[in-house]
Structures are given as structure tokens and as C-alpha cells.
Amino acid sequence: MCGIVGWVNFEQDLSNHTENIKKMTATLIHRGPDAGEVHCTEHALLGHRRLSIIDLGGGGQPMTKQGFTIVYNGELYNTATVRDLLIQKGHQFSTTSDTEVILTAFIQWRELCVNYFNGIFAFGIWDDEKQSLFLGRDHLGIKPLFYKQLPDGIIFSSEIKAILSHPSVKAQIDYRGLAALLSLGPSRTPGDGIFKDIVELKPGHAMNVTKSVSKSWRYWDVQSKAHSHSLPDTIEQVRCLVTDAIERQLVSDVPLCTMLSGGLDSSIITAIAAKKYALSNQTLSTFSVNYEGNDQHFKGNAFQVSQDGYWIEKMQQAFQTKHQEIVFTQNQLVQSLKDVLYMKDMPSMADIDGSLYLFCKEIGRDFTVALSGECADEVFGGYPWFHQQEEQQHFPWLRSTKERQQLLTPLWQDRLKLAEYMQNSYEQSVKEMPHFVGNAIEVKRQRLFYLNNVYFMQTLIERSDRMSMGASIEVRVPFADYTVMEYVWNIPWEMKTAGGMEKGILRRAFEDILPKDVIYRKKNPYPKTYHPAYTTGVQQELRTILSQKKSVLHELFDQEKLQQLLESGGKSFTVPWFGQLMAGPQLIAYLIQLHHWFDHYQIEILPS
Incomplete structure (x- = not known):
């Protein structure tokens, strides 16, 4: 790159x-x-x-x-x-x-x-x-x-x-x-x-x-049209398109590896890559990420049910990959916050980005190209909000608008009007959507797919590009192939969830080449740290920042609420700041980045 x-x-x-x-x-x-x-x-x-x-x-x-x-x-x-x-x-x-x-x-x-x-x-x-x-x-x-x-x-x-x-x-x-x-x-x-x-x-x-x-x-956008293929034909076409996208992205004149979490998406990529390598008697190298002390401190929840180790081992054994687990300390994560801020040129997904940046740096010691399973959830509908029945008139990964607004001082609440801005952004995005074919429920779900593609997926794509290029390696994302997107866009929801599981059509397409445990593993997001030492680390960093009277955090945010956030380790902010994982210490880390962003770039605030 x-x-x-x-x-x-x-x-x-x-x-x-x-x-x-x-x-x-x-x-x-x-x-x-x-x-x-x-x-x-x-x-x-x-x-x-x-x-x-x-x-x-x-x-x-x-x-x-x-x-x-x-x-x-x-x-x-x-x-x-x-x-x-x-x-x-x-x-x-x-x-x-x-x-x-x-x-x-x-x-x-x-x-x-x-x-x-x-x-x-x-x-x-x-x-x-x-x-x-x-x-x-x-x-x-x-x-x-x-x-x-x-x-x-x-x-x-x-x-x-x-x-x-x-x-x-x-x-x-x-x-x-x-x-x-x-x-x-x-x-x-x-x-x-x-x-x-x-x-x-x-x-x-x-x-x-x-x-x-x-x-x-x-020059390009998805086009809605009736899906004419049967379920067996759809399964076969998904398999062909995804396999073709992966194999095309295996071309490289420098060493190549895959990122393997043991989840469905990265496992499909690893399986196809390993089979391709085996044809020329080569062994595929795979990498996974973990955190110091996570075995002791991990807390399963509705979004992150389990750790990855068991499923990674299943894949490593099945495809005989040369696997390496990269483990990061809590201090490394805290120290990475400034680095990833500079890579993205604005506040990011905090330590979730930081760990990916550190991960890419370690991979970059031996490899220049890595393949990632990113974007399969956006294309195939893997997120929880695709499966929720209630009517949503907002971005489903942004459930914190009211709490974000209340974190500001009254002056900045009035100046910025966050709820109004967010709602206007949502409504404008809805207006720009292509025409959808189907009944009200189908149109609602296609609206979610569209919003995911233009907002949430772009956030993850940007994360992948900046963190990998910041470490001077190229991360390829085969599921974000426009030919895959064009086809999957028009697959009916009943087929996408074949077998009653999220991304069911993708599971069916590759069920004969992956271990059964991996095929039926419930979706698990990118791993994050649960170690209390990380919370302590970002608390100390934010406390130091708040001792600086010129910090922009003093101008923008209610000081009492900031102190509550600091002392509670982020728990006083009762909903995730963004998505499923940016909660608690990740919000504190985001505020740390906001301070350093204004300070590093010497940003001037102007009235609109």
C-alpha cells in the first residue's frame, strides 16, 4: 500500500x-x-x-x-x-x-x-x-x-x-x-x-x-432487485463469490498471513488461504490477539460471549497453520492511545483501535500483508440490531445521544445540539438511500443494511486502514468486495438467516470445510481488555489531563459529570458510547484522545 x-x-x-x-x-x-x-x-x-x-x-x-x-x-x-x-x-x-x-x-x-x-x-x-x-x-x-x-x-x-x-x-x-x-x-x-x-x-x-x-x-451503488435464485443456488453463489474474493486477495510478492479469531469470518478466510497454500506445499501463518490477565478478568456478556482460544485451536489443528498469539499489557494499550490518534487524525475507538495498531506492528515484524474477516457482519447482517423487532429511527450503534448531550456544559449543549445533529444526519442518510423492494419489514431491514454500509462499516474500514498503515502493513478485507455486496444485498432475509442463525447463508456456504464448532459459534466481536489495571491506567491519565486548566475538556464538559466518570471508571455513563464495546474505560480513553487531539493539532474552534 x-x-x-x-x-x-x-x-x-x-x-x-x-x-x-x-x-x-x-x-x-x-x-x-x-x-x-x-x-x-x-x-x-x-x-x-x-x-x-x-x-x-x-x-x-x-x-x-x-x-x-x-x-x-x-x-x-x-x-x-x-x-x-x-x-x-x-x-x-x-x-x-x-x-x-x-x-x-x-x-x-x-x-x-x-x-x-x-x-x-x-x-x-x-x-x-x-x-x-x-x-x-x-x-x-x-x-x-x-x-x-x-x-x-x-x-x-x-x-x-x-x-x-x-x-x-x-x-x-x-x-x-x-x-x-x-x-x-x-x-x-x-x-x-x-x-x-x-x-x-x-x-x-x-x-x-x-x-x-x-x-x-x-459511479457505483448497490441496486435493489428481486432475488431469483433458490436457496441451494444462493448458497453456491455466495460460496463462489466469497472464495473468489479471498483467492484474488492472496496475490502478493511479499509474505502474507491471516488474522484468526476463531470466528466464522476469519476462519473462512483462513481455511481458503490454507488450502491454497497447501497446493504449493506452503504453511499459512495466522495471528490472534489477547490481553494480559484476560483469562482471569474476562466477563462474558450478550455481545462478547466467550474468549477466542478454544476456536482458534480448533482452526489451527484443522488446517495446520503456524499460529502465534500476540498478548498485550494494559500499559501498552494506554500508551497506544496517542499513537492511534495521530494515525487517524481524530479521536478513535480508543484501545480497541490501539490493540489493532499494536497487533499490526507485531505482525509487521515478519509479514507485509494480512487478511482480515472485517465487514462480513455488515454485508451479511451479523449485528444484534438486525435481529431486533422494535422500530428504530436512529443509528442503532448510537444509543447514547441523550447521555452525550448531558455530559456537556449547558453552554455547549445549546451551541452543539447533539440530538438535533444526530437526528438530522440520520434523516438525511435515509433520504439518500436507494429504492428498496419489499414490504415494510423488509424495507426497514434494508434501511439498516444501508446505514451499516455507509456509516458503521466505514468506521471499521477506516480503523483497519489507519491502524495497519500506521504499522506499515496492508490489511485486506475480502468480505468488503463490491461483487459480494451486490449479490448479498438482494438476498431475502429468510435466506440470509438460513437455519435460524445470524449469517446463516454464510455458514451454510462453508459448512463442509470448517470444523462444526466454528461454523455454529455465536458471533463474537473483536476482543477487548477486561483487566482492572487498564481502567486504573486511563483513570490516572485523565486525572493528569484534568489537572491542566487549559485542557479543552474543561471548556466543553460539565466538570461534576467528568469527575463522576473518572471516579466510577466510566460506569456513570450507563450506555456504550459507541457500538457494543466502547463502554466504561473506553469512554475515558476517548476523552483522553479528545484532549490530545486538540493539543497536538492546535485546533481552533470557530462558530459555524
């Missing part, structure tokens, strides 16, 4: 600003430690940091061909197919890289090129003759792309930090952005960069920028 950055100014000569683009590019060195280059023209500066995975000797960027220059982050999984099409059109290639395939596809098809790609990508292409910029992002937004419009041009980058390092950009947030952060965080409204005037190019979108106009458009 890589990091990309670009600065276009249609009026000013940028030839003397090479050092600026180098500085911006250097902020992304974690995304590409292997190489870094810039490309300079009169009106466009492009920068690239490379993590070499395919065509290790070639594929250097920025890459120029026939007057077009590309910076690209991602992996094209149908490179050979697209290259063959282009060769038939008369094009020639000097490398085997997917970078040249994407660039040549743009030369041939211009903005329609994105319709030919299957992969994860974010790229910018500068047309030096027409003085125009084209930006494209993959169907489901696996790779990030942010931009900021300038009076005479545009800046774009894989991460916000590179944009903030531009000499004309200030780290500012207005009341609207602060309301978004505190009502929806750690999720974001699609397209919202939180910082003032910083925008995200949405998944499945492309953009043209010229001197006279900037235009973005959606």
Missing part, C-alpha cells in the same frame, strides 16, 4: 514549492516506508510514499505516461483482465504493475476507467495538457482520500495530516464539525472530514477538477 498527496494551483507557478510537497509527502512515511518521490510541474505537485507488495522492482510513483501522471494507493485485483483489454486496444506496458494499468485505463477510457476496476484504490491523475485533475476512490471506500478546495486549486491526500501540513491550511473545527464529532464519533457522516473545509471523497465516487469547475459523482 501507499500514501498519496497532491497540490494543484491553476493560477500560481508551483515550481518553487517542491519543499512543501516533500514535507506533505513525508507525513505519510508510515504508509510507504520503502520509497518516496515527488513529481513537479508548473501547476501540479504530486507526492507518493510506497509500500512495495506487487512488482517490487517496478511500479515506482509518481508514474508518467503520455503526458498523464498518477499517484495511486491500493491494489487492483483484476489487473491481468484489464491489462489484456488495454493490450487489445493497442496499448503497450513497460511494467507489470497495477499502477500502469490504472493509468493506461484512464488514458483509454478517461473517467469511465473506474467501471473496469475490481480492487481497493484511491488515486489522482494529472493531465498536463488539459490542466485537469481526476480523482477516483474504490466502490466501498477501503482506501481513503481527502481533499480541500483552495481559491485557485485543490489539495488531496490519503490522510488529513498531509493536508494540514500545507502552509495555507489551519487546523480548525466549527460548531458543526464539533457536533459531528461529539454526536457521531468515532464514526463520521460520509464525506465529512470533521476539520473545517476538509472533505472526504465518498466511496464509489470520482471527481474532475479544472480551473473553471469541480464536479464529483457516484
